[in-house]
Amino acid sequence: MLERNSEAVEYVLREARENDVKFIRLWFSDILGNIKGFAITVVELENALTRGMGFDGSAIEGYARADERDLYALPDPTTFSLLPWRPKTNAVAKMFCDIITPDDKEFEGDPRSVLKKNLNRASEKGYTYYVSPELEYFYFKDSSSTVGLDNSGYFDQNSPDVGTDLRRDTVLTLEELGIPVESSHHESAPSQHEIDLRHTDALTMADSVMTYRLVVKEIAMAKGYYASFMPKPIADINGNGMHTHMSLFKGDENVFYGEKNEAHLSDIAKHFCAGLMKHAREITLVTNQWVNSYKRLVPAYEAPTYITWAEVNRSDLIRIPSFKPDRKSSRRIEYRAPDPSCNPYLAFSVMLAAGLEGIDNKYEMPASLTKSVHEMSENERTSLGIESLPGNLWEAIQITEDSELVKKTLGDSVFNSFIENKKIEWNRYSSQISPYEVERYLPIL
Numbered sequence: 001m002l003e004r005n006s007e008a009v010e011y012v013l014r015e016a017r018e019n020d021v022k023f024i025r026l027w028f029s030d031i032l033g034n035i036k037g038f039a040i041t042v043v044e045l046e047n048a049l050t051r052g053m054g055f056d057g058s059a060i061e062g063y064a065r066a067d068e069r070d071l072y073a074l075p076d077p078t079t080f081s082l083l084p085w086r087p088k089t090n091a092v093a094k095m096f097c098d099i100i101t102p103d104d105k106e107f108e109g110d111p112r113s114v115l116k117k118n119l120n121r122a123s124e125k126g127y128t129y130y131v132s133p134e135l136e137y138f139y140f141k142d143s144s145s146t147v148g149l150d151n152s153g154y155f156d157q158n159s160p161d162v163g164t165d166l167r168r169d170t171v172l173t174l175e176e177l178g179i180p181v182e183s184s185h186h187e188s189a190p191s192q193h194e195i196d197l198r199h200t201d202a203l204t205m206a207d208s209v210m211t212y213r214l215v216v217k218e219i220a221m222a223k224g225y226y227a228s229f230m231p232k233p234i235a236d237i238n239g240n241g242m243h244t245h246m247s248l249f250k251g252d253e254n255v256f257y258g259e260k261n262e263a264h265l266s267d268i269a270k271h272f273c274a275g276l277m278k279h280a281r282e283i284t285l286v287t288n289q290w291v292n293s294y295k296r297l298v299p300a301y302e303a304p305t306y307i308t309w310a311e312v313n314r315s316d317l318i319r320i321p322s323f324k325p326d327r328k329s330s331r332r333i334e335y336r337a338p339d340p341s342c343n344p345y346l347a348f349s350v351m352l353a354a355g356l357e358g359i360d361n362k363y364e365m366p367a368s369l370t371k372s373v374h375e376m377s378e379n380e381r382t383s384l385g386i387e388s389l390p391g392n393l394w395e396a397i398q399i400t401e402d403s404e405l406v407k408k409t410l411g412d413s414v415f416n417s418f419i420e421n422k423k424i425e426w427n428r429y430s431s432q433i434s435p436y437e438v439e440r441y442l443p444i445l
Contacts (some may be wrong), residue, residue: 002098002106008077009049010156012095014044019082022090026053026073027210028097029111030061032289032419034431037073037097048075052100054173057107059419071107073097079207084176085218087210088395096207108180108413111254111345115206117351118409127248127255129352133209134330135340136240137216138233139163139191143226144232146369148191158188160238162225167193169182177215179208182331188302189237199245199332202348231288231339232295239296241303242340244351245321247332248272263311264323264331270365273309273318273333275358276351277366280307280317280337282403283350284389285422287338288409291429294392296339299374304336306373307387315374317389337389344419346410353409 016024024045027037038055040048047053052072063088075095078132086092099110106113122129139162141147149163158164163186171181180198187194197208212230232239247256255290258266288297296303302315309318319334336346357363366385373386390396397419400406407415 002074002100004049004074004077010045012049012080013046014077015080016093017047019093020089020091020227021045021082021093023092024048024075025056025083025092025094026075026097027094028099029210029343029345029422030075031109031111031343031346031414032061033111033210033341033345034061035214036060037091037094039092040433045193048073048278049077052097054335057099058110070102072100074100081177084173085222086115094211096210107224108411109417110204111343111414112206113415114410115203115345115349117411118352119203122248122352125356125359127356129202129252129348130199130247130249130332131202131348133338133340134194134196134241134243134245135209135212135229136187136192136194136242137229138189138229138240139166140226140228140233141218143228145253149225150186151190152186154186155187162193162223163193166220166223166225166227167195170216171195173215173219174212177211179211179376188236189234192238199247202352203326204322206344206348209340213340229340231290231293232343233292235295238301239303240340241296241336242338242342242347243319243334243336244338244347244357245334246272246351246428250357254329254331256333257328263320264328265320266331268359269331269333271358271363272355272362273358274363274365275355275361276318276333276335277307278363279350279354279357279403279405281387281390281396281399282406283354283400284337285388285393286350286406286418287342287347287402288396289406289422290339291343291393291425293339293341294396296389297337297389297391305388306381307389308369310368315372316369332389346414350406350409353405357405357438393429397422397426401440 021042025037025039027035030036052074054072057071058069075097079096085093099107101107139149152158167184171184174181182196182198184195216227247254256266256269258264299305304317308316310316311320353437401419
């Protein structure tokens with residue numbers, strides 16, 4: 001069984017007693033990144049922390065294997081926190097869980113376990129993987145329409161503003177849950193917002209992303225509105241991205257920092273970037289997992305379509321943020337393809353794996369472009385070896401299905417289940433008749 005620190009267990013039991021906790025929600029992720037779980041009473045808490053709580057895994061997306069239906073949710077005591085939106089009397093707490101089998105082994109279909117295994121691989125090389133994602137989302141009047149709450153734009157400070165109040169309440173709630181927030185602001189599109197979480201290790205951040213998405217929706221729902229992380233809910237305006245800032249540390253040293261060039265980017269950072277670029281097409285199915293994800297990855301809406309990098313351009317796949325002198329620990333890279341509806345455990349896993357592959361094999365980072373890739377002809381892009389990200393879900397499926405890197409990173413169980421799930425989604429989508437088709441073809445055919 002996974003080891004649990006006895007002091008952490010005692011801390012949880014004490015916090016539960018002192019805060020009148022009656023129910024504890026045991027959370028975990030299905031293969032698509034949805035929060036799943038069940039509640040136990042405080043009477044079962046100690047037993048859950050030491051032995052896990054059983055459930056039927058066959059009902060969870062990606063867990064359904066006939067020989068592994070009986071699974072156990074083993075809470076991680078370091079993730080304990082009270083849910084601020086629940087009553088203080090008979091309070092409700094939550095913990096994220098690792099999923100184990102009846103013989104006390106990690107369940108290979110658990111996305112959290114997948115990320116932990118990849119972080120262990122990085123740790124064996126001496127690295128700690130830090131991430132800081134920027135999750136964008138929309139506020140709508142309800143879940144059945146795309147009518148927004150404002151017409152504001154990037155960094156606007158209009159007041160009174162319902163969306164701004166919702167965002168403020170969300171930030172306060174996240175901080176009550178122990179999730180540090182770096183900044184928040186209105187995004188470019190009407191009724192689009194962003195809350196940036198302070199960088200931390202990838203496992204903590206993946207748990208935080210899962211919580212973040214739930215909190216955003218809970219706060220909106222409490223006020224009678226709806227929040228959506230759908231990648232592209234509205235045509236002709238920007239979609240929702242999850243630009244992810246990344247760095248590798250060895251102890252307290254940021255190994256992405258380099259003295260030798262103007263950008264202060266180390267050779268390790270360049271190899272990491274080159275790995276991301278080389279394997280970008282293979283990992284896109286994981287970072288952008290829905291049919292709708294590919295409606296966002298189109299030109300003119302600040303989303304990447306080609307596999308390029310730059311220091312300032314906001315439509316490249318990788319951006320190297322400006323560097324402030326005397327802040328070596330802040331040297332990072334920004335990967336701009338992911339959207340906020342991905343499974344963060346799997347997305348962080350494949351981004352890390354692609355970067356490490358670049359380091360291990362010393363991939364060379366291509367030169368930065370001096371001309372916008374969107375202003376180039378197809379022949380120019382071809383001559384420079386510039387590839388594009390997959391254009392739709394089916395293309396992404398075909399590329400990822402042949403990827404040894406992704407298969408190794410996710411493990412056979414998750415890899416096969418994920419591919420199967422995405423094929424089912426594509427087949428369902430392909431059988432639908434859209435309003436566009438009826439409007440376009442019915443009058444003429």
